[in-house]
Amino acid sequence: MKKLFTLLFTILLSTVFLSAQNKTFVPDDNFEQELINLGYDSGALDDSVLTSNINSVVSLDLSNKGISDLSGIEGFVSLDSLNVYNNLLTTLDLTSNSNLQNLNCNNNGLTSLDLSGNPLLDEVYCELNQLQNIDLSGNFQLERLYINDNSLSNIDLLINDKLVILHINNNNLNTLNLSNNDDLLDLACQSNELTSLDLRNGKNESLFFLETLNNSNLYCIDVDDTTHFYSLINNSHPGFLLDAQHEFSTDCNNAFGCMDPNACNYDAFYSIDTSNGNICIFPTDSIFSATACDEYVFNGDTLTTSGIFYDTLVNSVTCDSVITLNLTINSSNSGDLTITACDYYLWEGDSLTQSSTNVKTLTNINGCDSIATLNLTINYSNSGSDSITRCDSYFWPTTQLTYS
Numbered sequence: 001m002k003k004l005f006t007l008l009f010t011i012l013l014s015t016v017f018l019s020a021q022n023k024t025f026v027p028d029d030n031f032e033q034e035l036i037n038l039g040y041d042s043g044a045l046d047d048s049v050l051t052s053n054i055n056s057v058v059s060l061d062l063s064n065k066g067i068s069d070l071s072g073i074e075g076f077v078s079l080d081s082l083n084v085y086n087n088l089l090t091t092l093d094l095t096s097n098s099n100l101q102n103l104n105c106n107n108n109g110l111t112s113l114d115l116s117g118n119p120l121l122d123e124v125y126c127e128l129n130q131l132q133n134i135d136l137s138g139n140f141q142l143e144r145l146y147i148n149d150n151s152l153s154n155i156d157l158l159i160n161d162k163l164v165i166l167h168i169n170n171n172n173l174n175t176l177n178l179s180n181n182d183d184l185l186d187l188a189c190q191s192n193e194l195t196s197l198d199l200r201n202g203k204n205e206s207l208f209f210l211e212t213l214n215n216s217n218l219y220c221i222d223v224d225d226t227t228h229f230y231s232l233i234n235n236s237h238p239g240f241l242l243d244a245q246h247e248f249s250t251d252c253n254n255a256f257g258c259m260d261p262n263a264c265n266y267d268a269f270y271s272i273d274t275s276n277g278n279i280c281i282f283p284t285d286s287i288f289s290a291t292a293c294d295e296y297v298f299n300g301d302t303l304t305t306s307g308i309f310y311d312t313l314v315n316s317v318t319c320d321s322v323i324t325l326n327l328t329i330n331s332s333n334s335g336d337l338t339i340t341a342c343d344y345y346l347w348e349g350d351s352l353t354q355s356s357t358n359v360k361t362l363t364n365i366n367g368c369d370s371i372a373t374l375n376l377t378i379n380y381s382n383s384g385s386d387s388i389t390r391c392d393s394y395f396w397p398t399t400q401l402t403y404s
Contacts, residue, residue: 023048024075030066051075062087063104073097080120084108094118101141105129115139122162126150136160143183147171157181168192169211179222190214190241196252198222204229209239212246219245220252289326293368298325305329330366340377347374354378 026032027047035041040057041049054075062070063085070089073082074096081102084092089108094100095117102123105113110129115121116138123144126134131150136142137159144165145157152171157163158180165186166178173192178184182201188211189197195217199207204224212218223229226248232240290296296303299311309325339345344353348360355377364370393404 022051024051024054024072026072028067028069028071030068031062031070031072034062034065034067049075058099085125106146127167148188185209187211194218196222200224200250211241213241213243215243216245218243220247220249222252223248223250226250284321285324286321287324287326289328291328291330291367293330293366294332296327296329298327299323303327303329330368332369332371333364334371334373336373336375338375338377340379342379342381345376345378347376348372352376352378 025047026035026041026049029045032041032045032047032049035049035054036043036045040053049072056078057076058078059081060076060079061083063083065087067084068088068090070084070092073079073094076082076097078099079097080099082094082097082100083104085104086107089105089110091112092105092108092110093112093114094103095114098117099120100118101120103115103118103121104125106125107128110126110131113126113129113131113134115124116135119138120141121139122141124139124142125146127146127148127150129150131147131152133152134147134155136145136155136157139160141162142160143162145160145163146165146167147155148167148169148171150171152168152173154173154175155168157166157178161180162183163178163181164183166181166184167186167188168176169188170191173189173194175196175198176189176192176194177196177198178187179198179200182203183206184199184201184203185206186209187199187207188209190211190213192215194212194215197212197215197218200222202224205228212221221229229240229248233242294304298309303309306327306329309327311323311325312321339347344351346352347358348362350358352358352374358374358376360372360374362370362372393402395402
């Protein structure tokens with residue numbers, strides 16, 4: 001607790017001291033050392049610089065200095081140009097530098113960039129960082145934005161109607177709307193995840209450079225005049241680099257469709273063919289054979305005879321499909337058998353010892369049921385003995401033999 005109190009007291013004392021001396025706090029030693037090298041500070045490193053030495057500086061180059069914390073930049077209130085290229089910054093807050101016009105913060109590790117206090121900013125280089133979003137709604141004078149190689153998934157530039165150059169390659173953009181940027185001359189947005197690009201700003205003829213390569217899911221680009229763009233493409237304009245599947249339309253939302261006149265859903269209104277995308281629907285006729293016992297249900301009908309049958313199916317785009325059925329009907333059969341036996345009777349593996357009526361379901365040669373009924377009568381054998389005494393011999397009538 002004592003150490004914490006001492007630390008807080010030291011910070012408070014330093015703040016009071018700096019305020020009393022009109023100094024600006026500069027905690028990063030590499031930043032302060034460069035201010036010493038530039039003559040804005042002197043003596044040993046003490047985490048501060050006289051505010052009067054920096055408040056009139058208009059241009060500051062701090063590139064390649066290993067700076068990780070730019071605290072103190074707020075003292076440069078007259079700054080209109082700042083270069084912090086290739087440092088170790090992760091956050092950059094320039095809200096106090098209201099006169100800033102040019103910024104280069106390329107090749108840092110920036111995840112946060114606050115430009116909300118820079119209404120005069122007209123040129124920003126912020127490539128090779130880790131920005132996932134950026135707010136440029138307060139930068140009405142912005143003309144040139146180079147923000148390649150970040151992690152941007154969306155960006156709103158509709159308020160930046162003075163934008164002339166936009167390089168936003170190698171990000172994660174799905175959509176890019178530049179319909180309010182009528183001064184745009186140069187656009188590079190390759191290697192994103194674009195599915196929508198809107199260039200309908202009323203001055204497409206001014207666009208002299210357009211690079212949209214490596215956006216595999218971008219099939220249609222909204223423009224004011226498709227003839228102008230197709231003319232440039234057909235004449236191999238060196239400033240236009242597009243993927244092969246990219247097409248132009250004045251209304252991409254209604255441009256996609258099937259352009260194959262043999263398809264059921266063909267419409268001459270469509271301007272972008274999607275027949276390779278399985279959107280075209282064609283008639284599909286099919287033939288199949290079936291074999292059944294006694295009956296077969298086909299499209300709700302019960303069929304009891306062999307023959308060829310047809311059914312026509314109609315889908316949502318009134319595309320007929322004819323199904324042909326080649327049907328074979330095999331019949332079940334039945335039969336009765338009357339048997340009289342002595343003592344027992346073997347039938348289909350069963351030993352029957354009583355008179356009875358028996359029914360079995362068998363399979364005939366066509367694979368259908370065969371119902372067999374056995375009417376069985378069982379008679380039983382019997383035996384007996386007689387004792388006979390005779391002199392000399394005996395004739396047994398039953399066997400017609402004489403015994404002596």
